[in-house]
Amino acid sequence: MTVRKPAVKQIHLAALPHSHSHSRSRSSGESPVPGVDNTTVWADPRAKSQIEFASFEHLARTAERGLFDFFLLAGGLRLREHKGRIHDLDVVGHPEAITVLNALAAVTERLGLAATVDATFNEPYETARRLATLDHLSGGRAAWNVVTSADAFTGANFRRGGFLDRADRHARTAEFVAAARELWDSWTPEGVSRPFAHRGRHFDIAGEFTVPRSPQGHPVVIQAGDSAEAREFAASSADVVFARHGTLEAGRAFYADVKRRLAAYGREPEDLKIMPGVTFVLGDTAAEAQERAAEIRWQQISPQNAILTLEQIWGVDLSDHDPDGPLPAFDPDPDPHPDPEPGLMQGGVEVADPRAIAEKWRALSHEKGLSIRQTVIEATGRQSFVGTPEAVAAELEEFVRTDAADGFILAPHLTPGGLDEFVDRVVPLLQERGAYRTHYPGTTLRSHLGLADPPTEALIP
Amino acid sequence: MTSSTGRGLLHLAAAVDQPTVFDAGSYVELVRLAERGVLDFVTLGDTFARPGPDALAVLSRVAPATRRIGLVPTVTTTHTEPFHVQAAVATLDWVSRGRAGWHLDVSTTEGEARLFGRRHAAPADTLWQEAGEVADVAARLWDSWEDGAEIRDVATGRFVDRDKLHHTDFEGAAFSVKGPSIVPRPPQGHPVRVVDATEGQARRTAARYADVALLRVTSPAQAAAVRTELRGTAEEFGRDPDTLRILACLVVDLGDGEHAAEPGWGSPLFGRRRELGGGGGGPLGTAQGPRYRGGPVDLADLIAVWHQAGAVDGFHLTPVEPRRDLERLVNGTVALLQHRGLFRTFYPGSTLREHLGLGRPANQYAVTGGTS
Ligand SMILES: Cc1cc2nc3c(=O)[nH]c(=O)nc-3n(C[C@H](O)[C@H](O)[C@H](O)COP(=O)(O)O)c2cc1C
Numbered sequence: 054m055t056v057r058k059p060a061v062k063q064i065h066l067a068a069l070p071h072s073h074s075h076s077r078s079r080s081s082g083e084s085p086v087p088g089v090d091n092t093t094v095w096a097d098p099r100a101k102s103q104i105e106f107a108s109f110e111h112l113a114r115t116a117e118r119g120l121f122d123f124f125l126l127a128g129g130l131r132l133r134e135h136k137g138r139i140h141d142l143d144v145v146g147h148p149e150a151i152t153v154l155n156a157l158a159a160v161t162e163r164l165g166l167a168a169t170v171d172a173t174f175n176e177p178y179e180t181a182r183r184l185a186t187l188d189h190l191s192g193g194r195a196a197w198n199v200v201t202s203a204d205a206f207t208g209a210n211f212r213r214g215g216f217l218d219r220a221d222r223h224a225r226t227a228e229f230v231a232a233a234r235e236l237w238d239s240w241t242p243e244g245v246s247r248p249f250a251h252r253g254r255h256f257d258i259a260g261e262f263t264v265p266r267s268p269q270g271h272p273v274v275i276q277a278g279d280s281a282e283a284r285e286f287a288a289s290s291a292d293v294v295f296a297r298h299g300t301l302e303a304g305r306a307f308y309a310d311v312k313r314r315l316a317a318y319g320r321e322p323e324d325l326k327i328m329p330g331v332t333f334v335l336g337d338t339a340a341e342a343q344e345r346a347a348e349i350r351w352q353q354i355s356p357q358n359a360i361l362t363l364e365q366i367w368g369v370d371l372s373d374h375d376p377d378g379p380l381p382a383f384d385p386d387p388d389p390h391p392d393p394e395p396g397l398m399q400g401g402v403e404v405a406d407p408r409a410i411a412e413k414w415r416a417l418s419h420e421k422g423l424s425i426r427q428t429v430i431e432a433t434g435r436q437s438f439v440g441t442p443e444a445v446a447a448e449l450e451e452f453v454r455t456d457a458a459d460g461f462i463l464a465p466h467l468t469p470g471g472l473d474e475f476v477d478r479v480v481p482l483l484q485e486r487g488a489y490r491t492h493y494p495g496t497t498l499r500s501h502l503g504l505a506d507p508p509t510e511a512l513i514p
Numbered sequence: 515m516t517s518s519t520g521r522g523l524l525h526l527a528a529a530v531d532q533p534t535v536f537d538a539g540s541y542v543e544l545v546r547l548a549e550r551g552v553l554d555f556v557t558l559g560d561t562f563a564r565p566g567p568d569a570l571a572v573l574s575r576v577a578p579a580t581r582r583i584g585l586v587p588t589v590t591t592t593h594t595e596p597f598h599v600q601a602a603v604a605t606l607d608w609v610s611r612g613r614a615g616w617h618l619d620v621s622t623t624e625g626e627a628r629l630f631g632r633r634h635a636a637p638a639d640t641l642w643q644e645a646g647e648v649a650d651v652a653a654r655l656w657d658s659w660e661d662g663a664e665i666r667d668v669a670t671g672r673f674v675d676r677d678k679l680h681h682t683d684f685e686g687a688a689f690s691v692k693g694p695s696i697v698p699r700p701p702q703g704h705p706v707r708v709v710d711a712t713e714g715q716a717r718r719t720a721a722r723y724a725d726v727a728l729l730r731v732t733s734p735a736q737a738a739a740v741r742t743e744l745r746g747t748a749e750e751f752g753r754d755p756d757t758l759r760i761l762a763c764l765v766v767d768l769g770d771g772e773h774a775a776e777p778g779w780g781s782p783l784f785g786r787r788r789e790l791g792g793g794g795g796g797p798l799g800t801a802q803g804p805r806y807r808g809g810p811v812d813l814a815d816l817i818a819v820w821h822q823a824g825a826v827d828g829f830h831l832t833p834v835e836p837r838r839d840l841e842r843l844v845n846g847t848v849a850l851l852q853h854r855g856l857f858r859t860f861y862p863g864s865t866l867r868e869h870l871g872l873g874r875p876a877n878q879y880a881v882t883g884g885t886s
Contacts, residue, residue, distance in 0.1 A: 095666055095673050096666065096668045103664075104608060104697075104698050105608065106577075106578070106608060106609045106611070110578070128696075129696060130597070130696060131692070131696070132679070132694060132696060138676055139674075139676045139679050139694070141672045141673060141674045141675070141676040142671055142672060142673060143673055144673055145664075145673055145674045145679075146659065146664075146674070146695075146696060146697060146698045147696060147697070148601075148604075148605040148608050148609070148697055149598070149601040149602045149604070149605040149696075149697060151571065151602070152570065152571070152574045152602050152605035152606055152609060153574075153605060153608075153609060155571045155572075155574035155575045156574045156575065156577050156578050156609035158538070158575055159538070159542075159575055159576070159577070159578040159579050160578050174595065174598075175595070175598070176593070176630050176632070178562065178629040178630055179562070179593070179594065179630075182562070182568055183568050183571060186536075186567040186568040186571040186572070187571060189536040189537070189538075189567060190536070190538045190567070190571060190572065190575045191538075209690075209691075209692035210597040210691050210692050210693065211595050211597060211689075211691075212595060212596075212688075212689040246565075256631055257631040258628065258629055258630060258631040259628050259629075259631075260563075260625055260626075260628050260629045261563075263562065263563065263564060263565045263566060264536070264565075264567060264568075265534075265536065265565075355671035356671060357670070357671035357672070358671060
């Protein structure tokens with residue numbers, strides 16, 4: 054099939070509600086410290102249930118109304134803790150992704166449904182089967198956001214515990230995805246099943262896969278991760294990268310780096326879509342948008358959250374500090390985490406060089422006369438796209454046109470209404486610019502993303 | 515207590531298995547049909563070894579397309595992670611607003627073990643012991659969030675009250691789980707646990723952990739005997755035996771229309787049916803389980819007789835031809851039972867626990883004031 058390329062590079066959009074639950078934090082923008090993950094503003098009176106199906110239904114229907122490629126549910130496998138106590142400041146808890154997505158398949162028709170499934174504490178056979186089932190039940194809309202658990206902390210919830218070091222985690226993930234594909238390939242499109250056998254360093258499995266080839270052949274594979282290993286794996290094996298770089302410069306650098314890696318695997322740049330996770334704030338005027346963004350930041354960084362963020366850098370109890378007062382005068386504990394992996398909080402954030410950050414923050418606070426809370430707000434991840442709908446549409450288009458991204462995974466601040474305004478006000482402007490679709494091109498997620506179906510020649514028995 | 519003879523409300527459930535069907539629409543149709551019959555719940559079987567979709571996924575897909583009926587997928591416990599399993603079942607309860615159940619089963623074959631490559635096949639009794647641990651830890655994880663743990667207290671900046679979240683710190687023979695769950699306590703507190711209590715260690719696991727026990731038996735006398743045993747064991751485990759519903763399993767073939775049940779298919783009951791006041795034949799023991807073949811009217815008689823004899827709290831019916839037999843079951847058998855005032859005509863409640871007349875379990879951590 055030959056596809057005529059549209060004159061303007063097309064933007065892909067996806068939605069990520071509940072970005073709070075990663076076992077390791079991620080931030081929008083390029084903050085020096087990935088702050089606690091508090092995108093979701095729960096204190097707003099418009100914020101409704103974070104767990105009831107009705108909330109997910111509303112968000113998914115809105116995303117589909119906006120012709121989004123997919124709806125991504127993040128996931129963590131252990132509640133974050135701080136100083137041995139469960140983190141209580143941000144939205145805590147979420148439903149299991151694949152189960153919610155199967156239910157959402159009943160109330161949507163075209164929207165892609167992407168589940169975060171960890172490759173460290175799951176097994177290929179079961180995961181491949183659940184994803185293939187989702188692909189069948191949704192008529193070809195399933196995707197898998199492959200993540201790896203980083204710590205033994207998470208392992209405490211699983212039979213085999215925390216057993217993989219950093220290098221092995223990535224090796225296991227790569228083998229896991231390869232094994233899942235072998236299972237999906239063990240049925241021909243004609244419905245002939247053949248036994249599979251996979252023997253590698255991490256898996257030694259054999260038998261018959263019980264799910265016939267699903268509508269997409271292979272559910273779409275999304276990769277979330279940033280290290281060199283993660284990028285290499287994305288280049289070799291992923292269909293979409295869930296990227297963390299939300300600024301123009303960093304985005305372009307990441308984009309160029311990952312796309313460059315594709316050739317080594319005989320793949321074309323279009324075979325892999327790069328979609329950073331970003332936030333947005335709209336206003337009728339630029340000033341109003343800035344004001345709303347500031348309000349959101351103020352809600353996200355509560356006084357308690359500000360102290361918590363500092364504690365994660367300083368590595369000591371700072372509960373006696375006044376969030377409206379000055380930063381601590383003393384230096385951070387250079388090695389506050391006697392974990393097997395230094396620098397890693399339990400399901401929390403990774404702080405590379407606490408002293409350097411503390412120094413920078415103190416300078417910032419001194420220069421602008423900022424309190425602890427104001428410093429944290431100023432220094433940690435800011436909203437990625439803030440402005441009038443016109444300005445935001447123009448900026449999104451520029452990112453995509455200049456190869457800083459192929460599209461965006463939008464993380465709204467509010468559940469369940471956080472996408473409404475974007476879909477009502479920005480999507481039509483993107484369409485006017487010719488940079489965004491006016492209807493779904495097909496029925497499967499692969500067709501939305503412009504991805505070829507996986508080859509089937511190899512499958513003929 | 516253990517001598518209680520049932521005769522409470524009649525409970526009916528049906529299997530909606532359609533081997534090798536992967537299309538959501540036909541499951542939705544079947545479950546809606548069962549819901550029209552006001553059945554307590556539908557089940558969908560699963561193993562890792564036989565062709566078929568993931569059962570929990572199918573019933574999650576069905577949930578938004580139905581309103582009241584309970585949804586009970588089989589989820590096995592041998593090769594899965596208890597933490598994932600409890601989260602998925604709790605999520606089914608969230609997406610169905612309190613209609614989830616979980617039919618626990620084990621995987622005994624080496625073939626299934628090879629699909630995972632983590633352990634060898636083990637004897638059924640060992641695996642049922644482990645299934646009990648999985649049931650136990652699942653309940654703890656469901657309780658690891660107290661109701662009302664989400665407080666959204668703007669003044670203190672707290673989304674949850676961490677004193678209402680609890681580490682499970684579960685140490686079993688087969689695995690340990692730290693907890694708490696990632697999923698807040700589901701609407702029913704505990705989704706309904708179903709266990710086939712016909713054999714061996716499974717019967718003890720059922721007596722201890724199940725809300726619904728399934729029995730493959732061919733006579734009311736046999737059913738009554740196992741029922742008494744189950745209730746007694748439940749009591750030994752410190753349970754109120756009235757919190758255990760016991761359903762007889764029947765494979766039903768209603769292909770013969772209005773014809774009476776064939777005498778050949780009713781050996782054990784048949785000789786006694788006159789004295790029990792029922793019509794039609796009893797089930798015949800087959801490899802697939804006790805099987806009834808005949809018309810919907812005689813089936814209604816059989817159900818009524820067993821229930822009125824206090825042998826069981828109800829029936830779990832597996833149609834041999836899902837579409838045809840479920841239709842006859844709902845429009846024939848159920849309609850007749852309703853007409854006789856033996857079965858409900860509408861759902862008075864909205865959760866599966868309410869259909870079954872089971873209360874919402876107290877939270878073990880809230881009750882004992884367990885520490886976090
Ligand atoms: C943008 C992005 C999103 C992520 N989302 C999740 C998530 O939802 N759940 C999770 O457990 N890990 C998530 N992760 C963590 C990654 O799977 C991985 O553990 C982490 O990035 C460390 O691996 P790396 O050093 O290769 O990047 C995410 C990472 C990134 C960069």
